[in-house]
Amino acid sequence: MNANVPLAERLRPKTLTDYVSQTHLVGEGGTLTQHIKQGLIPSMIFWGPPGTGKTTLANIIATESGRPFYTLSAINSGVKDIREVIDKAKQSGGLFTTKNPILFIDEIHRFSKSQQDSLLQAVEKGWITLIGATTENPSFEVISALLSRCQVYILNAFDKTDLETLLNRAIQSDEHISKKSITLKETNALLRLSGGDARKLLNIFELLVNSYDTEEIVISDEEVLERIQNNTVRYDKTGEQHYDIISAFIKSIRGSDPNGAVYWLARMIEGGEDVKFIARRLLISASEDIGNANPTALVIANNTFQAVSTIGYPESRIILSQCATYLACSPKSNAAYMAIGKAQQLVKQTGDLSVPLAIRNAPTKLMKELGYGDNYKYAHNYNNNFTEQEFLPDEIKNETLYEPGNNARENVQREFLKQRWKDKYKY
DSSP: OOTTSOHHHHTOOSSTTTOOSOHHHHSTTOHHHHHHHHTOOOOEEEEOOTTSSHHHHHHHHHHHHTOOEEEEETTTOOHHHHHHHHHHHHHHSOTTOTTOOEEEEETGGGSOHHHHHHHHHHHHHTSOEEEEEESSOHHHHSOHHHHTTSEEEEOOOOOHHHHHHHHHHHHHHOTTGGGSEEEESOOHHHHHHHTTOHHHHHHHHHHHHHTOSSSEEEEOHHHHHHHTGGGSOSOOTTSHHHHHHHHHHHHHHHTTOHHHHHHHHHHHHHTTOOHHHHHHHHHHHIIIIIGGGOTHHHHHHHHHHHHHHHHOTTTHHHHHHHHHHHHHTSOOOOHHHHHHHHHHHHHHHHOSOOOOGGGSOOOSHHHHHTTTTTTOOOGGGSGGGOOOOOOSOGGGTTOOOOOOOSSHHHHHHHHHHHHHOTTTOOO
């Protein structure tokens, strides 16, 4: 293969056997492995960080299932391109064969609603099997009608073992790299710079190897930092910096530091980060980190998301800054976040417990005869609109899931609960 082709492309695996990582999907008992063996490939969305093998996996699925393969990039394709590919797919596959063609759409989150709508009939009728790839949460970026017709599979960032496997594969099997005598003395710097992105790792590694004039190369963390670090991109909004900086941004808000929050916000804005991505993270933080300590934070974050979706850059920077600094200066509580986590864990442990008869709905005569709704106490008929009754299944009636945080607003909530539930809520 031509040496001008990047190392990541030269090493792109062609079979599941060669594929590294994502064993939950393509391991021996993996979901996709079973689909391929059975020859029944559903339409699906691959969601994961850059460089986790989404495109490669789509190619392998098409090859190993013996299906025609078409590909589009959402960056430069429109409805006309989609229809042309669907027409070709209908001719090569069709409704009455399990070998219908695969249409792979990279960065499907960049498609507009009308572009995504144009895929619905083809997926519904079975003219194509759609495989979409996205780095963004498909719940936000893929229309619900299309999402309901697809399975969503999460691809994880490569771990240390996976990345080191790729480095050793490059050293041993690449026709150009293998001609040199390379010793990996240390890998921490390389792995850190890659951010779990396999493509970025291999391209950095190739750049590093080519920076040496000798055939004998010993790679250490110090060498990597000296030769590579100063030449890396200042902000890669689809790579390591994307995840590191949003992490620093949210942790600054959680830590009540408006200076840190607005600095990392500026880094993202200057790097061209998607304005809605930032606003979504503010929405999450308003509930996860502030919650009932200041319920207005969620209102402001939601209004921020709506505003920046309408306005865009450059003016939206002001709205984002207002929201970020407001959240940073708000009292903090993760009580609501912890409560739903505990509740979900309890549901997993105890299963589908029966709803107590007193609080069941009784729209029919039979249900009333069976005792549905009997002894239900309508709160508004009692003093202070409250009377004690049990709302949890008997098996877990003593569980306490919500524990208010220690702040002015939630201290009021705690007192409210203690006064009414004298025996149940003993905070």
